[in-house]
Amino acid sequence: MKKQAIVESGPTPARERILRAAMESFMEHGYTQASTLKIATRAQVSKRELYALFGSKQAMLAACIADRAGRMRLPGQLPRPSDREELATVLSGLGATVLREVSDPAVMAVFRLAITEAPRAPEVAATLQTARQAICTTVREILAQTQSAGLVGAGAPADMAGRFLALLWGDLMMGMLLRLRTAPGAKEIDERARTAAADFLRLYPQPANAPTAAARRRAAAR
CATH class of the missing domain: 1.10.10.60 (Homeodomain-like)
Known part of the structure; x- marks a missing residue:
């Protein structure tokens, strides 16, 4: 043996x-x-x-923030939806990823540190803001693509991204920052993400003159 x-x-x-x-x-x-x-x-x-x-201590702080902020990164390649149903699936998946990564206790600890130390160490907030902006950029880009494909109506993609994230979070982040509640579990994350996607699509209906999914597929195949 x-x-x-x-x-x-x-x-x-x-x-x-x-x-x-x-x-x-x-x-x-x-x-x-x-x-x-x-x-x-x-x-x-x-x-x-x-x-x-x-x-320096500042360099250690920046490295700590960057290490934990790295957990907030989203997938670089997201599927391009061809209809509203696929868009709902993409938004739900994206929202679930945001909730899961940002609500991680280590990331929440960094948020609290940034709030506490911002007056004395603004580099904390600046480093964290860079990571947060990356999330907003990812959401904005996917919404700009779907808007150009005629899946959602008129609106500035940056404003649309902010609205989707607001629907996604509600008062959850504030509750966690104040330690009034714990991070959501998998079931709550999925439910919040699906609800946010559905509410967002109700706010931005598809234009009446938008091409059908079949027409978009034919155009893409040419």
């Missing part, structure tokens, strides 16, 4: 330990009170090693 090889994980890299320790310190003590000594001690590294890897 062959013995199974036991794979032991090595020690956590210093950079990863520092980022984890920095984020924990920022959340416990606030950005200004979280000293590099506290962070180095918690990460079990020397201050020299800490500065060699990051250079």
Whole structure:
């Protein structure tokens, strides 16, 4: 009988330990009170090693934010719907992804940190805003494509994206930021996403003179 090889994980890299320790310190003590000594001690590294890897506390903060904001990224390639039914499916899937990624406790922790530390460390809010803007851009682009295909009526794509996201979130984010409620489960996420997509499509009906799905497929095949 062959013995199974036991794979032991090595020690956590210093950079990863520092980022984890920095984020924990920022959340416990606030950005200004979280000293590099506290962070180095918690990460079990020397201050020299800490500065060699990051250079400054601001750089650590930016790396922490970027790491967690990366969870807010949406798929780069989304299917292009050919009719309103497919559009509802795409919007529902997109909405579910947004809710699932942004409501992650680690991401919510970053939002709270940005709100608390914005007056003293505006780079926190700026870094987070970049990630949030990426979500808005993805939604705006898919809506601009569907509008050009005649699936939704007139409206500025940026405004339409903002309205869809507002329908998607409602007061959920505020409740989580205030710790009045926990992150939604899979069932609630899917239901909220489907409802937001349906409400959005009611707000933006298909133009009466829009080409049919069959006509659009014929045009695409030429």
